[in-house]
Amino acid sequence: MTDTTAPAVQLTDITKRFGDVVANDSVDLTLDHGSIHAVIGENGAGKTTLMNVLYGLYDPNEGAIAIDGEPRSFDSPRDAIAAGIGMIHQHFQLVDTMTVLQNIVLGHEPSTRGLVDERAARRRITEICDTYGFSVDEHLDTPIEELGLGIQQHVEIVKSLYRGADTLILDEPTAVLTPQEVEGLFDVMEALTADGRSLIFITHKLDEAMHAADDITVLRDGSAVGTVDAAETSQNELARMMVGREVLFDVDSADGTPGEVALTVDGVTVRDERGLEQVRDVSLSVREGEILGIAGVEGNGQQELVEAITGMRTPERGTVSLQGRDITELSRRRRIEDGISYVPGDRLEEGLVQDYTLVRNALLSNQTMDAFSDGLFLDWQRIGDHADEIIEEYDVRPRNSEATAKSLSGGNQQKFIVGRELERDPSVLVAAHPTRGVDIGSIEFIHQRFQDMRAEGVAILLVSSKLDEVQKLSDRTAVMYEGSVVDTVDPDDVTEEELGLLMAGRARDGTERAPHGVEGDA
């Protein structure tokens, strides 16, 4: 039936434009049967777009798709699914309130006399789970929102298999997993290819690509730079292909000379809006002129901790102090006025008002600064000048303070936010993922600014899921796992592997290590 000599998927000359942005520029990609093909590239390189084209979500402007040698065109995912393609998105496509079973069968419900035949569904799901060793079938009647991300990912994979996928696209599946969960995923991927299925595996992480894949295609600025054999390439070669120049993996990180303790967090416990304890009894402190890095897989309480410190969220227990003064009860606004600057992780929703011009955005979180008002009214003239300064100094493009925030690229948005928060002359800077989605050149610039701030005696709390960033910048690194700080280490004393183990909740030597109250109802 299928032509096994032809590749499972053949993409030829795919071009996809969004307005002026060319997200994919004439990209070719060949996926062989029973193989794993990694696609790597920087943020915004066009990886997701390419996969969305293959999955029928986007209509390419140019180019052709062939499945098992047959030319196909997909108007919707339904067509792609029918052609045996399944996709596990970067953001899971699961309905939180529905059960695992309902999610798996969604769109492909077995029905008898109009009613969904749950028994038939259950049978098929159990079969799939047994074949590949998933434990998803233990949770079939549990709503998705009660499950951890690891299991949710398995649900996604089972969902695709249920739909009869021969080819699976995994879009950054490892981003949310601990190193150990990553291993588990790789096992599953192996079992799938052993069964004759083909996989496309998207990642930023060079080592993962080399470890798991057979072939690696590198995308840069929407174009395919090339495809290499995973067994025969090196990290340096891949990095050069990705970025377009040599990358210095090691930047000198001059240590600062810490002064007085500026920020103290003592025994803080925080719940999220669902009532779940996300931060448990965390204590830490940051000195003037020191960068404290917080490492951890995303979703281990870093966000809630940051919000408790910056006043976005009230902790349930514990205290936050600024220069020895208890500020636990202070409003967010008072904390801003008292010198806590905050670069939020969510720049789209929090850091900028997308419909405002940069001038108006320059006022965000600066509303009560005397410099910007003449007592009664805001002084838009001065605010405008300030916006121009930020744009100039932080190389924000375009150089137009009347441009709306949403018209800027992610990296430029980020530079504007960092500029605004740093220019306030804070005494404490809290930054969450400050270089996410930022190009390498800008990353270096932002890192430089952080180090300047440290030199000026600012206390900096840096949250990042990029280990290299944390390693490079911080004077001390606290590792968070399941809401607790499992250890605080000197970055010069640990390897990335050791940090990885800590992030997975293990001690540096690899032994199981349960931080206080990890077990519980999370």
Place this chain on the structure above:
Amino acid sequence: LSGGDSEATTTTAADDGGDSETTGETTESGGSDGGTTNVAIVSSPAGFGDQAFNDLALQGLQTAAEEYDIEIQQVEETNQSNYQTVQSRLAESTNPDYDLVVLVSYNHTQALQTNAEAYPDQNWMLINDSIDQPNVAGYTWANHQMSFQAGVLAGTMTTRELSYEGNSLDPETSTVGFVGGVDGSLINAFERSYRAGVEWVDENLDVTVGYIGNYTDTQTANNIATSQYDAGADIVYHAASAAGQGVFQAAQDANRFAIGVDADQSVTLPEYQDVIMGSAVKYINEGTYEVAEATVQDNWSAVQGANILGLEEEAVRVVLGQAVGGELPDVVTENLEAAREAIINGDVTVPCSASGC
């Protein structure tokens, strides 16, 4: 203020010369000599189509228009706050120049107080209230008296037997019902007078009362009446304008009887003839007819002033239903007549007044 006025004698002519002169001027400028008489009628907040008040007033003008050369302009305005402007816009109008503006309901009173003075040349008819101005004819019908009569009808029949086309009264029960529109002084006057009428017949009779909260929700009217029929009432009187239909419907479902209001509803709503035992009517149409006629005939002084129209003037009464009426025993007519005389003589005092409670 209307409390004091209501004691005034009916059809008072202008009491001094000054006023008559104004009246005379009106006549001259009225433009009615030989030509068409232009009459505007402004609705109450209930609007036209209420099968009651507004429609009756209009109907009187229409009857007059059949006889005389009258041009009628209907103005439906349901926002009380606009009456000031509507009135003055009509008074200022030159094309046509209105010879008479009829204002339905007391909602117009406060606005007219200003406008009657501001436009001395304009003649106004105010229904259900009056203002002491030479150019205003105030007509008030004695709602309380007719409701008392309705009470007499209900009180007389509830302990008697009657059956008509499957509908019947239960002589064992001694309860009658009342369904009102909005629980306020105006309808309270209907309710209390009705109750007084019932008790005039027999002190031991019970009256159950329910208010809809508006004049439009027939469904709620129906529910209230049904609830009352369930609770043993066999006759329900309504004072709920358009919503009253729900009461008749409930009567049909319960195979009981009801009493209509304002117009002879066994005529205006013939589909409910079989349950409408009678209606408490006020001849608003006769009032508007009278004023329209006086305007045509340049006889303003005959209608000017506060006119309280009650049983004595034969302007309100209870009429028996077209269909059911014939089945009622003579004692009904006897009681109604006796009560009427007692009220006119002052032997019986009806609670509340023509304008409310």
Place this chain on the structure above:
Amino acid sequence: MSTARTLVDDRRTLVGVLGALVAVIALLLFVDLPGSDLVTVGALERALQAATPIALAAIGGLYAEKSGVFNIGLEGFMIFGALVGAAVAWLLAGGDGITQVHLWLAFIAVALVSGVLATLFAVLLIRYEANQIVAGLAVWFIGLGFGPFAATVLWGGVSSPSLPNIDAVSVPVLAEIPVLGRLFFDASPLVLLTIVVAVAAWVVLFRTRYGYWVQAAGENPEALDTAGVDVNRVRYATVIFSGVMAGLGGAVLSIGIGSGFTGTGVTMVDGRGWIAIVAYLFGNYNPLGTYGASLLFGAMDMLQIQLQTIGISLPGSITGLFPYVAVLVVLVGVGYTRVPSAVGESYDTEE
């Protein structure tokens, strides 16, 4: 996890409330307590009737919102339904002698006309991404304006003449059952039909593929889209359904259990469309819970009437406000009702 627990708790509370209600009613009905004048079989019958238009509109609104579209125009659709029902019955019969056949045909016509109007509305909301709250309010305004206008054109006044309504149907044997027989088997067929609709709506929503799609469309439209189901098609269907159901609810008022169209003031619909929205919120988007909530509002109306009838008199202008106050109490107390997370957002594939 604790969310799930609250959800379970909700259901338990709801069941508890309704159970208690039923128990009290049963007690008052069968045991001769002073309250037995208050709760009569007739009052329950009327409560069921009063619940009918609310429940119909509420179940429609529930589907729309569950799929991610807040149809706040229910009140407006009810006005149109009430008007169209009366108008079609009247026109079919040539103004007089309206028969049961005319009435049932009028119901079908209401479904069709409401369906057309709701389709236009759905196109505005879904295709042209109109602000759902504003457009819904507009439907209300349009109903308030054109309803009475059309009545004036047809009948010369904002209200129709008095019209007959759907006859009660007596199911032979079942009607003999004490209390229940009279409530359900010797009653307006619309009462029973509405209960059937509520049960069917529950089955469809929670037991059929289509119901899964509706839920997914409101909670995570992308997930549904990537499952190969056209989100907007699902939404079109639910919005049109909500319009039809609200229209039928209105028709129930004018020709189902009422006696024609009344167009004065806020019209005969008189806020029932708003109550319907609250009913499905209170019913936590469960069609059965929604029916229960509608019944609760119906019962509240009846309670107020019964209180008047047995002579406990409070000022009518104040007791008439009970349902509105109850809505506030419910919303403040049950404000945590979990709204589908994609409500109000339009969905485009290419974004």
Place this chain on the structure above:
Amino acid sequence: MSDAATGVRSLADRIADRMLDASALERVVIALVATALALFIGAVIVAASGYDAVEFVSSLVYGAVGNASNLAFMLRQSSMLILTGVAVAVAFRAGVFNIGVQGQFVVGGFAATLGILFAAPLLPNSSISAVPLMALAALLALAAGGAYGALPGMMKAYAGANEVITTIMLNFIASGVVYFLLDAYLRPEGAAAPNTEQFPDYVGLPGLVFESPSFSILGLGVALLTVAVVYLVMDRTGFGYDLVTSGYQEPAAKYSGVDPKRMIVRTMTISGMIAGLAGALFAIMILGYYSDPNTFPTFGFDAIAVSLLAANNPLGVIPAGLLFGGLDAGGQYIGFTLDVPSELVDGVIGLIVLFVAAPELFRAAGRYTSLGGDRE
């Protein structure tokens, strides 16, 4: 004083800026097209119902601006609509759907009435009492309207109750309770109508320019002044920035130090205060007494249309208010010159709102006819 002068100056500058702003221009075009389309549909319906459509439209225009008294009536309606429109705009701008302006308006007017009726006997019975009485009335109206707005604000902020529903319920409740109080306690002895006594003669705005007993140009002045203040606060103060930012993007507002819950309550309070002020103006300038709120015009609802047409921009509320005032006045005129039922005008207003809610519709039409040029 000089602050005010510079304020006015920059206000003028900003208006000019706005005019040149493409998106503002687009709003204006959409508003005009929506209105024209709604009127057109109205005219078609008029024609289809067997009336004269041309006469309908020309009477509509004449009734609005045909002569001095028509114009006075239009401006009277416009003043009310501008005030209530701004009340709506403040809330909508902050992302809160205050559908309760009507109720806040009713309660505000009632509070003003109480103030006048109870304080008047305490003051000398002459025109020197006018200003203090009206000032007191205005203050009470602001307080009562604000409180009645704050209530659903708190319900939303602290109990998650959807403000669209709560405010609609509160509208019904306001009318019911005020009616009850009027009828039971404030109706003068023997009067049938549920009206209060007439206010003393000297309470009222002087009839400058127009000789209308129910319109004073000062009333329009109050409305315009309110618009100016609201505009300045929204555009030139930190608080205004917080408010508008909350409406655009609540998480960003929260990030910048706004307490979202408190902002909701404040917004609703301000919106309610303006609505309350409108109530006072209504009681003092238009009625001169107070009455059954169920018979009042639905300014609070029409205001929603006004605000939307203005894209919730306080300055835009002025032309939108004038337009709707004109429709109101014209509609009333139609009611007494033509046989066309005046409810039609209400339906037309509903259509305008519907169209304004869907700007995409006009953009699509613009693309289709390639008239609007290509905008994003």
